[in-house]
Amino acid sequence: MNHLSSETFRENARAALADVHLRGALKNATSLFGERRREAAASLPNWEELRSRARAIKDEALLHLDRYLEEFVRNAESRGARVHWARDAAEANTIICRLATERDARIIVKSKSMTTEETHLNDALEAAGMQVVETDLGEYIIQLAHETPSHIIAPAIHKTRGQIAELFTAELGMPPTDDVAQLTSTARATLRDRFAAADVGISGVNFGIAETGTIVIVENEGNIRLTTSLPRVHIAVMGIEKVVPSFADLDVFLKLLPRSGTGQRLTTYQSFITGTKRRATDEGPEELHIVLLDNGRSRMLAHPVTRQSLACIRCGACLNACPVYQQVGGHAYGSVYPGPIGAVITPQLMGIEKTSQLPYASSLCGACREVCPVKIDIPRLLLHLRGEITAQRKGSAAERLAFKLWARVMMSPLLYRTSSIAGRLLQHIIPISRAWTSGRDLRPIESQSFHDRWKTLQ
Amino acid sequence: MNNAAREAILGSIRSNLSRSVPDETNPVHLENPVILSKKVSSATLVDLFKSNLESVNGHCIIADSEPGVARALTTIISNLQTTNLRAQRIALSDTPSMERIMYMTDLDIEELTITPSATEIFSFDVGISSAQAAIAETGTLVLDSTYERHRLVSLVPPVHIAIVDASRIVETLGEALALLRKDNEISPAVTFITGPSRTADIELTLAIGVHGPQELYVIINGSR
Numbered sequence: 001m002n003h004l005s006s007e008t009f010r011e012n013a014r015a016a017l018a019d020v021h022l023r024g025a026l027k028n029a030t031s032l033f034g035e036r037r038r039e040a041a042a043s044l045p046n047w048e049e050l051r052s053r054a055r056a057i058k059d060e061a062l063l064h065l066d067r068y069l070e071e072f073v074r075n076a077e078s079r080g081a082r083v084h085w086a087r088d089a090a091e092a093n094t095i096i097c098r099l100a101t102e103r104d105a106r107i108i109v110k111s112k113s114m115t116t117e118e119t120h121l122n123d124a125l126e127a128a129g130m131q132v133v134e135t136d137l138g139e140y141i142i143q144l145a146h147e148t149p150s151h152i153i154a155p156a157i158h159k160t161r162g163q164i165a166e167l168f169t170a171e172l173g174m175p176p177t178d179d180v181a182q183l184t185s186t187a188r189a190t191l192r193d194r195f196a197a198a199d200v201g202i203s204g205v206n207f208g209i210a211e212t213g214t215i216v217i218v219e220n221e222g223n224i225r226l227t228t229s230l231p232r233v234h235i236a237v238m239g240i241e242k243v244v245p246s247f248a249d250l251d252v253f254l255k256l257l258p259r260s261g262t263g264q265r266l267t268t269y270q271s272f273i274t275g276t277k278r279r280a281t282d283e284g285p286e287e288l289h290i291v292l293l294d295n296g297r298s299r300m301l302a303h304p305v306t307r308q309s310l311a312c313i314r315c316g317a318c319l320n321a322c323p324v325y326q327q328v329g330g331h332a333y334g335s336v337y338p339g340p341i342g343a344v345i346t347p348q349l350m351g352i353e354k355t356s357q358l359p360y361a362s363s364l365c366g367a368c369r370e371v372c373p374v375k376i377d378i379p380r381l382l383l384h385l386r387g388e389i390t391a392q393r394k395g396s397a398a399e400r401l402a403f404k405l406w407a408r409v410m411m412s413p414l415l416y417r418t419s420s421i422a423g424r425l426l427q428h429i430i431p432i433s434r435a436w437t438s439g440r441d442l443r444p445i446e447s448q449s450f451h452d453r454w455k456t457l458q
Numbered sequence: 459m460n461n462a463a464r465e466a467i468l469g470s471i472r473s474n475l476s477r478s479v480p481d482e483t484n485p486v487h488l489e490n491p492v493i494l495s496k497k498v499s500s501a502t503l504v505d506l507f508k509s510n511l512e513s514v515n516g517h518c519i520i521a522d523s524e525p526g527v528a529r530a531l532t533t534i535i536s537n538l539q540t541t542n543l544r545a546q547r548i549a550l551s552d553t554p555s556m557e558r559i560m561y562m563t564d565l566d567i568e569e570l571t572i573t574p575s576a577t578e579i580f581s582f583d584v585g586i587s588s589a590q591a592a593i594a595e596t597g598t599l600v601l602d603s604t605y606e607r608h609r610l611v612s613l614v615p616p617v618h619i620a621i622v623d624a625s626r627i628v629e630t631l632g633e634a635l636a637l638l639r640k641d642n643e644i645s646p647a648v649t650f651i652t653g654p655s656r657t658a659d660i661e662l663t664l665a666i667g668v669h670g671p672q673e674l675y676v677i678i679n680g681s682r
Contacts, residue, residue, distance in 0.1 A: 029662055066471045079646070085463040095460075137668055138659035154659060161661050184657060184665040191669065196580055212644050222655040222670025225613050229647075230576050240467065247639050251632040262658075266596045266631070268514075269670070270650040272638070277646050283576075283609040284647055298470035302477045 003148065004334040006346060009357035012332035013324075022158055026329050029157045033320040036263025037371065043265075044255065054252050055375045058311035061210075061244050062301065068210040068243045069292070075213030079275025081288040088295050089119035095291055096121060096202070096235055097128045103233055105130055105199035109191075111217070111224040112136035113204025114152060114314055115237050115293060117336045118349070121202070133194045135223035137187055144171050150330030150338065152316040153261050158329055191223070201227035201285070205238035206313070207253060208290075211246045214274040215290065218257060218267045225269055234285040236273075239293050241310035253313060256373035260315035296349040305384045309345050311374040318368035318378060324361050333358060340368035344381040352389055359385040420449055503594040503627045504678055510597030514653030515666055516674040518597075523680070524555070527621055528562035530677045534619060535565055535584065543616055543673065544583045549574050551587035551608035559621070560586070573607045585611035585671070589622040589651075592676075593634045596652055599676065600634050603647035612651065618671040620651075624680040 004012045016022055041047045061068050073083045086092035100108060108130050110116065122132045122143075134143040138155035142148065144167050149155030156164070161178045168174040174186045203224055207216040215236050217224050228234050244253070258264040277284045300306045319325045319339030330338035335346040335358065343358040359382045362368075368378040390400065409415045424445050498506075508518040519534070521527045538545035546568040550556050560570065574582060587608035591600035599620050601608055612618050628634050638648055655670030666672050 025661070032662055063475065065475070066468050069468070069471070085460055085467050087463050087466055091463060135669065136659070137657045141659065154662070156659055157662075159660075161663070164660055180660045180663040180665050183660055184668050188668055192580065196577065212639075214644060220655070221657045221668045222613060223668075225609075225649065226669055229609050229613065240471070247644070248632070248635060251635055254631060264514075265510075266598060266650065266652045268652050268654070268656055272644070272648040272650075274644045274646050274648075277603075281607075282603060282646065283573075283607050284603070292467070294467045294470065298467060298474055300474075301471060302474040304478055307478060 004331055006334035006350075006355040006358055009332060009334060009361055012334060013328040013361070016328040016332045021160060022329055023327065025158055025160065026326055029151070029154060030320040030326045033154075033262065033316070034371075037260055037317055037320065040259035040263040040265070044259070050252055050256055051373055051375050054256050054313075054373060055311060057244055057249050057252065058374055062241065062307055062310050065240065065243070065298075065301065068245055069240060071210040072208050072213055072243050073292075075211065076208075076215075076275060076288075076290055077213070079213055080277075081213065081275050081290050084289060084291045086291055086293045086295070089293075092119050092237065092291050092293050092295070093121055093124035096237070097124055099233070099235060099289055100125065100130055100200050101128060103199060105233070107194060107198045108132045108200045108202060109135050109194055109198040109223075109227050109231065110139075110201070111203045111219070111227040112139050112155065113202070113237055114149075114336065115204050115239050116202065117149060118295065119237070119293065121237070133191065133198070135191050135195070135227060136219075137184065137221060137223075140187055140191065141167065144168075148331070148336070151319060152314050152337070152339070152341075154316075158331065195226045195230050198227075198231045200233045200235060201231040202235045202237065203227050205236050205242050205290075206257070207250065208238055208243040209245075209247050209250070210243055212274055214247065214272050216250060217271045217273070218254070218269070219271075220262075220264075220268040222269060225271055228271060228273060229284055232285055233287045233289070234273075235289045235291065237291045237293060239295075240297050241312075257313050257315050260313075260317040260371065260373040300348050303384075305377075305381060306348060308376045308381060309341070309348060311376055312341055312345070313374060314341075315373055317371040317373065321367040321371045323363060323365060323367065333361065340378045340382075341376070344378055344385060347385055352385065352392065356389045359389065420445065498594075498629055500624060500627070503629060504624055506594040506629070507592055507597055507627050507676075507678070510595065511653065511674075511676055512597070514597060515656070516597060516653045516676060518676050518678065520678045521680075524559055525562055527677050527679050528559050531559065531586070531619065532563045532565055534675050534677075535563070535567070538584070538617060538673075545617065547571075547582045547584070549579060549582040549585045549611045549615060551585075551606050551611045553588050553606050556586060556588065556621070573611065576610060579610045579614045582615045584617040584619065585613075585615040586619045586621070587611050589620045589676075590626065591634055591637055592622045592627045592678075593631055593650075594627050594629050596631060598631075598634070599651040600638070601649040601651065602638070602645045604645040609647060609649070612649070613670055616667065616671055617673040617675070618651075618654075619675040619677065621677045621679060624678050627678075 084095045125132045134140045141156040151157040165178045205215045206218050258267045276288050318341050322340050325339040333342050335342050337345045343361050347355040364379045409419050511518045519530045521530050535545050548570050550572045552573050589599040590602040654666050654674040657668040
């Protein structure tokens with residue numbers, strides 16, 4: 001059920017549909033998250049206005065991304081941070097491994113970061129001989145199980161407490177229990193040792209503020225605060241699209257992100273980190289390194305439709321709302337980013353060669369667009385990507401031929417009339433594509449066309 | 459090498475942006491900020507803060523003076539001493555008022571240390587700090603590192619007790635963000651805290667106190 005490929009989405013999905021445990025867990029999680037999001041959004045009278053404003057801020061930042069990034073870097077560096085630029089995942093990992101090696105780091109604590117999942121940073125650090133410990137409870141569980149996250153904000157959503165208990169008993173020597181409080185305190189106790197011993201802390205970034213050089217990170221558990229407060233060195237990995245112009249913009253994003261993600265008014269903790277400590281006696285790390293990652297993002301700026309994908313604030317609301325994700329879960333997508341947003345980001349980050357099934361993993365119902373806090377038109381993006389796949393002849397040959405014929409027929413009145421007569425006569429003899437009819441009914445063609453009826457009615 | 463990466467990324471951003479045209483369906487309009495705040499009285503702000511903090515599993519005690527705060531501290535800590543949270547080893551942040559208030563309490567404890575180091579802090583049962591501001595609409599504490607060393611005291615011990623002046627409570631998130639930027643500078647570390655540490659990573663079942671404190675007490679000084 002793990003490390004699946006995007007190339008086999010259909011097979012992955014079929015296997016997921018047969019997994020009763022998984023479907024039960026998904027149903028609980030997505031309906032609960034969805035309900036909480038609805039209530040939280042309804043509790044703000046100006047929700048729609050906030051969404052529009054958030055999108056406008058993101059559009060402004062993206063349309064002048066070079067300028068805002070330079071401003072962000074200037075302000076972060078003038079307050080003691082060191083900024084590193086990484087064109088791709090390999091370059092980011094090389095930079096981070098070098099920083100850690102130069103400081104003789106042996107133990108690294110990490111807080112949840114989808115961006116480092118994207119770069120497979122843990123593999124690189126482990127190959128360099130370091131022990132990497134994920135500290136978000138969900139991430140810690142899947143690291144122990146050697147799995148990957150199946151939801152952007154709830155990584156271990158696919159696992160039952162029984163499975164987690166077995167894992168903790170086997171890996172941590174915990175006495176058997178399926179009490180969630182007991183499981184949580186076991187993880188707390190184990191991870192405390194790691195926090196105390198860690199040389200380097202690695203985090204993600206939710207927002208980078210251009211006018212101050214501040215990085216903002218939101219969470220509920222406190223592991224991000226520990227990761228960014230205790231070790232001597234803090235390395236923050238940030239996609240270049242995370243920059244927003246001003247500190248005041250946070251008023252909008254800190255209202256939308258937690259409400260969309262978990263239905264909270266605010267998550268328990270927000271850390272606003274601006275450079276390094278100013279006085280030697282201050283608390284916190286000696287060094288702050290910010291790694292700015294492109295990895296295909298700048299390419300998405302070229303087209304107004306694809307550019308929208310960079311407005312995403314990774315709340316996970318579209319996953320919970322999606323009837324496909326609700327049924328198959330995150331692993332079936334075979335990509336770091338699952339769900340509707342994953343189906344549009346993954347082909348753009350990794351190329352459509354190996355991901356061409358993902359833009360079809362949607363019924364285009366539009367539920368994702370309805371809930372998106374930054375109003376990303378995901379169905380339009382999916383159609384755009386489908387268009388690219390077809391243009392590059394990556395889709396099904398039979399489908400291409402069928403639509404070519406259809407277009408030809410629709411453009412000629414004679415062919416259209418002939419084919420509808422033929423269809424009426426032959427519809428019960430020639431079987432229509434099973435891929436279409438196995439999941440739905442095909443209505444029979446009416447005995448008389450509208451065109452003919454119109455003539456008689458007149 | 460890094461300079462080359464910087465130039466390559468900025469170059470790619472510029473060339474890709476120059477190929478694009480603004481999206482017609484989403485015109486950029488940044489004027490008209492969202493107005494959210496309406497002025498309410500201080501007493502209302504205290505009540506609003508209290509009920510919002512309690513809705514996220516925090517405790518809130520309203521005291522009328524420094525001796526009142528000391529009495530509240532005495533009650534909280536001596537009650538905790540009867541539980542498995544022990545509350546024998548107390549870590550304080552370094553504001554002068556904190557020591558003064560501790561002096562007024564009537565407590566029997568094993569250890570009292572001001573801002574223990576990152577290695578020592580793990581052995582403490584309770585951390586006590588003040589907060590530079592609070593947000594009523596969310597029940598949030600605002601901790602600003604320029605004024606106090608409370609980053610670890612508020613984070614590592616299983617219990618965090620925060621003392622905040624009633625006059626420091628603002629109504630909205632937007633007002634709190636504006637306060638942080640009022641001298642056009644910003645502190646190296648600002649932390650917002652809304653309730654005790656929590657997780658729902660196992661079957662979405664709420665568990666309180668995963669990495670941060672499992673108990674959060676806020677004592678408001680002066681209800682006016």
